[in-house]
Amino acid sequence: MKIKNICCIGAGYVGGPTMAVIAHKCPDVKVTIVDLNKERIAAWNDKDVANIPVYEPGLSEIVASARGKNLFFSTDVEKAIDEAEMIFISVNTPTKTYGLGKGMAADLKNIELCARQIAAVAKTDKIVVEKSTLPVRTAEALRSILDNTGNGVKFQILSNPEFLAEGTAVTDLLDPDRVLIGGDTDTEGQEAIEALVQIYANWIPRERILTTNVWSSELSKLTANAFLAQRVSSINAISELCEKTGADVNEVARAIGMDSRIGPKFLKASVGFGGSCFQKDILNLVYIAKNYGLHEVADYWEQVIIMNDHQKRRFAANIVRTLYNTVSGKKIAFLGWAFKKDTNDTRESAAIYVADDLLKEQANIAVYDPKVEEGAVLYDLNYLHTRSAEDNRKGVKAYADPYEACHDAHAIAVLTEWDEFREYDWQRIYNNMKKPAFVFDGRNVLDAERMMKIGFVFCGVGKAY
Template identity: 50%
Template sequence: AYRPLHVVCTMASCTNVCVIGAGHVGAPHAIVMASKCPKVKFTVVDDDARTIAAWNSGLLPFFEPGMQELLDDVRSAGNLSFTSDFDSAVRTAEVILVSVSTPLKKSGVGAGYAPNLEHWESVARRIAKVAGGPKIIVERSTVPVTTAASMTRVFKSVCSHEVVMLSNPEFAREGSAITDQLSPDRVMIGGPESVEGEASVAVLKALYSSWVPTGRIITSNLWSAEISKLTADAFLAQRISSINAISALCEKTGADVDEVSYAIGVDSRIGRKCLTASLGFGGVCYETHLRNLVYLARMYRMPVVATYWDSVIKMNDYQKRRFANLVVREMFNTVGGKKLAVLGFAYKKNTSDCRFSAALDVCKVLENEQALLVVHDPRVSAEAVGVAFTRDDGSASLVSCEADPYVAMEGAHAVLVLTEWEEFTRLDFKRVYASMQKPAFVFDGRNLLDHKALREIGFKVYGIGKPQPPAETETESAEAAAESAAESQKRAGRILAGAAPKENAAALRAAAERALAQTPASEQPAGGGLERAATFGGMA
């Protein structure tokens, strides 16, 4: 007999949950929930048989600190399973958490900014087809505002059973997902403002209440929950781009960005988090969600809002490009044929994820300059690096991987620190220096290493937003002065060859004489004099 969903919800607590998607969002969340709700059965389903096989083995598909240990504990309890049997998992579940990917569209309207909801709609139709009874469907993937309303229309047109859509955005961070799930800052649940909606929110809230304090569980309407995730990521990315913009100024003025960051971070209105200057932000969330926000603003015809958030992306791109250009410029304006050791390829420490990695963007610029890149990352596989550098034309890449960091740096002209793995700070850099080409460069894109100690060893060191020591600055100033004098010398030659108006000849000749007088004797043309300078100017 038909029973309304709110009646089903109040008659019994949830005993069976299906999680669709065994990736970075779905799997860690399911593992934590299973560990905290031992009386509830959790089934993680994914169409990728290889991924499911990996979850059912001892070699997990990706790395998260603490995940392997917690998964082993949950397996012994027996309330978590991984399967490819979509229909069975959906049919027996009362609550379905959908954690499928929503990448950016590659073509069509909104390409590069709008989310591609193809996977989401496909999953919704598959759920509706095999539901077999009332369901609570929960958005865990980051989706644009009103997605719940669109999916509800799909369910109503295909499914004969009652379905309520909730939004439960994922706020956990890759690299600390297990810790964040075990002790979240907040859990947000958005639902429709109806009897069925309130009852469904109560069911999901009861699951979280098994370990999350009630005061940290926020309930809202659907639209607030959907936009909160985009807003949170946008604000965090904005802070990173803001301090990176200041880092560029610090390098020009001699200020230290770490000192500036500390000074503003102790202000309680600003706070310390996300104020570390670096290559820029990476990973799927920040850039994808910023672009989604830009698309949303454009769709609602708010160009000023769209431009504002788009500028955060542009600043991030500028920072990565600026770092890559620094490497080329300081290595005598050429890296072609030079071995560059790349320490770190994941978009941040404690994860094996290299999607949207800042390291990838920097490496592609240097690869285009014909540098020979050797990548070492303690968690990113050689296969993943190879896929990242796959060329459309099938030609060979100039990038290789090395499991031993010392081998990666042996014979290198420069070391690039692109991910902030703590183990890089424990490397023996005296040994590294002895094995490298000279001069040996270190470009620290994470300000991770002890720059003073490296300089004492003999390295030429460059960081983000860091002043160069006086000796190096003076050398650069002398080089700049010599270049200026040489340019003045050439200009003098052009003047004397008749390139200037005759009425200014006397004044310009005097200026040329002063320029030549400032040029060291060893750098003046053989024979000296203004007439010889004219010949060197190419005009004689």
Template identity: 75%
Template sequence: MKSIKNICCIGAGYVGGPTMSVIAHKCPHIQVNVVDINQHKIDLWNDKDLSKLPVFEPGLQEIIAETRGRNLFFSTKVDQAIDQADMIFISVNTPTKTYGKGKGQAADLKYIELCARDIARVATSDKIVVEKSTLPVRTAQTLQSILHNTGSDVHFEILSNPEFLAEGTAIDDLLQADRVLIGGNDTPTGQKAKTLLSEIYENWIPKERILQTNLWSSELSKLVANAFLAQRVSSINAISALCEKTEANVDEVAKAVGLDSRIGSKFLKASVGFGGSCFQKDILNLVYISRSLGLNEVADYWEQVIIMNDYQKSRFANTIISEM
């Protein structure tokens, strides 16, 4: 495998757009093609009026203005971008299943599988395929099954590179990442692929912050990180209910607890509960995986975080109704 000169990202959404923009910004020697079958979304990414970008994040417009048309391109030409790429990022949506086995908890991988089939159909040269979407552990096995049974001589090396972005700070999260996680096979070609992806991030991230693991550790780490953060929100919300009954001040309790260096102050703000697109989806996924492996007590523990979150929302609504 030679150094990476051309990157394709399938999925021009909240993760794909900003991530590829930062890579193009920091790696002007690499051509980055972001592709999506949604023509309207691509048109917004290409609009001269940068206020119309489909994603709003502080700092994104400035990076798009510098890189778009230079080495960053948005299009619907999926097959062409796949064929030309040395490395392909899969950054499509993985919603919670609304039907079949795992309904309401498991991740729906249909878009991931469609991407794999497109890559397998189009590719004529060896590719590194990078999971960027948040995925359940062992998803790479599904990708390998699809990609390695194409009947062609193309070799696909699969990596896991989960994102750790928060709404409102995504660009800073990318530029000043706490860590970059790269999972891959512990084989000579797998190690080479991990090194090539690491070299891209090393253009702006210190090498000591880039952690290389096996595939399964990387996939699971993203779910666990979100689960731990959500668990902290639910924990402090549980304490907020206790504070209201005892006349303690939850903000003061949170400050006192957060000053313990073993715990830290982040995600200890009592509120209506956590929302967003990741925490609930990822915890439910973790619950489903645990239960499907026969780990019912583990599943019950993490499911309680969701129950606590729902309780906090109901408690807040009931308080409003009572006060009115």
């Protein structure tokens, strides 16, 4: 079966870039991305391609190459479903904030709505592809909704989790380590898998396209994120020990990373991981394990989150302690708010939690991030419901210029590893700060020796200075 028409429900950080790359690489396939969010679709359709709602290096060029030719963004969900032979579901699956499984389970409301809408609209057979990260066995629920329409339409359900990392989404999509496709083991299932393999084979070598059963595919995505996050929490656990013992976590990471069994990636100590996925997916894994009565398995993975929360909290506590046990009324400049460099995504960013802790201590926070504006910063803090929106507005101000953000500050906290932070005129920043001038480098991006030579009191993660 050759696919000519693809629909993707969800025009977010995953749906947008993945479908833009498919359209770019498969000029014969019409790709329509739909979303309920009108502003988001309008932004994807903005005449000036620099205004698309997701910032990723190289993305606007890819969108520009295909938009209006074989790539379309629309709010007409039903029309796109009707026309497509293959429908990707790429909607958000956040942690539940209510009811059973609150704070742990994935909220599958959006997924179910998509399935019901597909069931209601489809007049011809469809392949439905789970692109969102979902708990293992979600395909079962989808099937039971789709197979009960009574109108004779046949559905195949595939799992095709996305492994891209924000900040490098385009290169990850163009040259992925692997693509994973899970489907049914019967003939129809294998045909559906092959139809999707054909799409990816337009630019990805066949040996990197893995096919499995649906459950392995669903569980592999949760497992991959759990392993990645676990490495961060592991090195962060060691960073605290380094600070007490005179070891340097960068040296330790280098020494263990050269062991080919361990490998050098994802061994950077920091203020903690953020992003919309790691925490949500591990909590989901923990919840699933608990549901099966696997308490030791659940506790094991939960520890990754506990360590990460600890790392964020102790970073904030260290700022307070170092500033003579009070930051009340002091200006603390935050360099970076995004959860990592090269993205404008701030979901679950460590910066939010560090700011929240410092606001509890009555600090004044001045934020500079090259891709994040004040509205997003306040939205993130308000979302925590720690204090009123009014109080957040009083305590936090965002700046368009880093030198202004740091002017008259008592301390600077680096929360995101943006490359530009290394290039600043640090002497100028120092001259305009209150003295002693403190820098807390939560990403270990600055040159500690140089900073101390200028006169800063310097604190990094995982080394006592």
